[in-house]
Amino acid sequence: MKLTARKVEIVTKASRLFKEKGYSAVSVRDIAQEMGMKAASLYNHIESKQEILSILVLDLARDFTCGIASVRESNISPLEKIEQIIELHIDITVNNSEALAALNNDWMHLEGEDLIDFVKMREDYEEDFRKIIKEGVELGQIQPRHPEVILFSILSTLRTLYLWYQKRGKLDVNVLKKDMVAVLLRGIV
Amino acid sequence: MKLTARKVEIVTKASRLFKEKGYSAVSVRDIAQEMGMKAASLYNHIESKQEILSILVLDLARDFTCGIASVRESNISPLEKIEQIIELHIDITVNNSEALAALNNDWMHLEGEDLIDFVKMREDYEEDFRKIIKEGVELGQIQPRHPEVILFSILSTLRTLYLWYQKRGKLDVNVLKKDMVAVLLRGIV
DNA sequence: AGACAAAACTAACGTTTGTTAGTTAAAATT
DNA sequence: AATTTTAACTAACAAACGTTAGTTTTGTCT
Numbered sequence: 001m002k003l004t005a006r007k008v009e010i011v012t013k014a015s016r017l018f019k020e021k022g023y024s025a026v027s028v029r030d031i032a033q034e035m036g037m038k039a040a041s042l043y044n045h046i047e048s049k050q051e052i053l054s055i056l057v058l059d060l061a062r063d064f065t066c067g068i069a070s071v072r073e074s075n076i077s078p079l080e081k082i083e084q085i086i087e088l089h090i091d092i093t094v095n096n097s098e099a100l101a102a103l104n105n106d107w108m109h110l111e112g113e114d115l116i117d118f119v120k121m122r123e124d125y126e127e128d129f130r131k132i133i134k135e136g137v138e139l140g141q142i143q144p145r146h147p148e149v150i151l152f153s154i155l156s157t158l159r160t161l162y163l164w165y166q167k168r169g170k171l172d173v174n175v176l177k178k179d180m181v182a183v184l185l186r187g188i189v
Numbered sequence: 190m191k192l193t194a195r196k197v198e199i200v201t202k203a204s205r206l207f208k209e210k211g212y213s214a215v216s217v218r219d220i221a222q223e224m225g226m227k228a229a230s231l232y233n234h235i236e237s238k239q240e241i242l243s244i245l246v247l248d249l250a251r252d253f254t255c256g257i258a259s260v261r262e263s264n265i266s267p268l269e270k271i272e273q274i275i276e277l278h279i280d281i282t283v284n285n286s287e288a289l290a291a292l293n294n295d296w297m298h299l300e301g302e303d304l305i306d307f308v309k310m311r312e313d314y315e316e317d318f319r320k321i322i323k324e325g326v327e328l329g330q331i332q333p334r335h336p337e338v339i340l341f342s343i344l345s346t347l348r349t350l351y352l353w354y355q356k357r358g359k360l361d362v363n364v365l366k367k368d369m370v371a372v373l374l375r376g377i378v
Numbered sequence: 379a380g381a382c383a384a385a386a387c388t389a390a391c392g393t394t395t396g397t398t399a400g401t402t403a404a405a406a407t408t
Numbered sequence: 409a410a411t412t413t414t415a416a417c418t419a420a421c422a423a424a425c426g427t428t429a430g431t432t433t434t435g436t437c438t
Contacts, residue, residue: 006415021297024213028396037416044415049396079378091408105294108210137275142377146360149368152353153346160345164337171335179338187376188331189268189337195385219425229427230386239427380438387432394425402417408410 003055007045010035012098023053023109054114056102058097061121063092074136080137082135082154083181084131090177093165100162129155154178154184192244196234196349199224203241203285209288212242238315243303245291250310252281267325271343274318276304278347279314279366282354289351343373 001007013034017026028049032039046052061077067088093100107118133150136142142150157180165176190196202223206215217238221228235241256277260270282289296307322339325331331339346369354365 022211022213024211025239025298027394029394038418040399040418041399042415105211109214143371143375145368145372146364147376148353148360149365150374152349153369153372154377156349156352157345158343159340160349163345164341171337175335176338179334180342183334183338183342183376184333185370185376185378186332187374188334188343189374216424226385227387229388229429232427233385268417381436382438383434383436385432387430387431389431391428392426396418397423398421399418399419401416401419402415404416405412405414405435407412 001047001051004045006056010042010045011052011055015056015098015102018053018056019098020104023102023106024120032158041044050111050114053102053109056099057107057110057118057129058114060092060099060103061118063096064088064125065121068125072132077141078132078139079141079185082136082185085132086154086158086181086184087177089161090173090180093103093158093161094173097162097166104162107184113131114144126151127153157184190236190240193234196244197233199217199303200241200244201235203247204291205289207242207295208287209243212291212295239303242291242295242298245288245300246296246307247303249281249285249288249292250307252285252322253277253314254310256281257314261317261321266330267321267328268330268374270321271325271374274321275343275347275370275373276366278350279354279369282347282360288354289348290358293348293351315340315344346373 010031013103014026014031017030017034020026027039028042029039029131031049032042035042071084071088074081074084076084107122108115110118128157130147130151133142137147138146165171203215203220204221206219216228217231220238220241222229224231226248236354253337257274260273260277263270264271296311297304299307319336319340320335322331326333327337354360
């Protein structure tokens with residue numbers, strides 16, 4: 001089914017609700033009300049509630065996949081690659097803070113092929129990141145800590161960024177990027 | 190209502206399910222099946238599905254509140270306090286990895302007084318942490334970054350630790366603590 | 379062995395869920 | 409102006425939801 005303007009609107013409104021209560025706690029009637037229509041009318045635009053989640057999560061997952069592919073293939077040092085990954089996450093977060101909630105918390109409600117695809121993309125993403133970290137360690141650019149600890153401490157921060165970056169409101173994106181790189185790479189002491 | 194042994198068992202089993210699918214997607218019948226009984230039988234032990242969530246989340250929230258109170262009042266440097274907070278989170282995570290999922294993802298489904306209490310505890314916790322960071326910055330022990338960035342980059346990592354610490358299985362707790370403190374405080378370069 | 383409490387059961391309740399069918403009003407196309 | 413398409417509507421479905429009532433089984437203590 002095509003992705004019409006109205007469909008995008010539904011997905012956007014739904015993502016706001018999913019962020020607040022989670023996919024399962026949001027009913028099709030909730031989404032309809034947000035759109036100012038009755039539940040049954042939604043089905044003129046979408047195939048199912050599942051489809052909304054699927055669009056939301058998989059589109060965003062593809063953004064990450066493309067983003068890290070571009071980083072992986074660029075001809076820079078591991079440390080610079082990690083810097084770019086941090087900036088990638090911040091950029092995506094700023095533009096998709098609602099959808100990111102669903103990606104983080106509701107991906108497990110995907111079904112069939114969609115679920116398989118998502119998990120694969122997620123694993124590949126982490127593996128790409130892991131390789132960059134290991135390379136950095138081998139080159140002596142990165143401290144010889146357990147790569148898994150490094151990977152997930154950075155990734156955890158980036159993945160939950162959507163929860164708080166906007167709370168502080170007027171924090172400029174470029175300032176955020178700078179502070180974030182500093183804190184994640186060089187620590188706080 | 191008293192917290193009998195059987196009730197604890199229900200809460201424990203439920204938390205496993207909540208971790209996998211989230212509170213809203215887990216039915217009372219799911220929990221009952223996990224207990225090897227029919228849904229109605231659960232109500233000999235619990236008052237409602239809500240009560241399970243409430244016990245799960247508030248008990249754990251109190252652990253954090255007590256933990257940080259003890260850190261706050263101890264007579265050590267801000268940096269050492271942060272080290273202790275990191276260890277606090279790791280200890281709690283290791284012993285409550287299922288319940289932590291509910292605390293992180295399902296707290297918003299608490300109702301009434303429980304929701305208010307939780308949010309207050311959470312805010313107080315963050316405020317305590319923030320003060321420690323600010324003190325560290327003033328004393329020159331901590332780099333002069335935006336305290337909010339420091340607060341949430343550390344807290345994000347600690348809060349989502351439950352998602353991955355056990356994936357790597359045989360990672361010793363003390364090794365984890367050491368690496369975690371190193372990465373979060375001194376960075377990776 | 380009989381009495382009593384604890385904890386399981388079956389059956390059912392009123393709601394809410396996602397979704398379909400059929401209809402009608404508005405908009406776009408011929 | 410007539411016709412087709414789009415997008416809203418009402419009504420209803422079967423299934424699943426949390427929960428209650430009433431009954432039977434299980435285990436414990438005298």
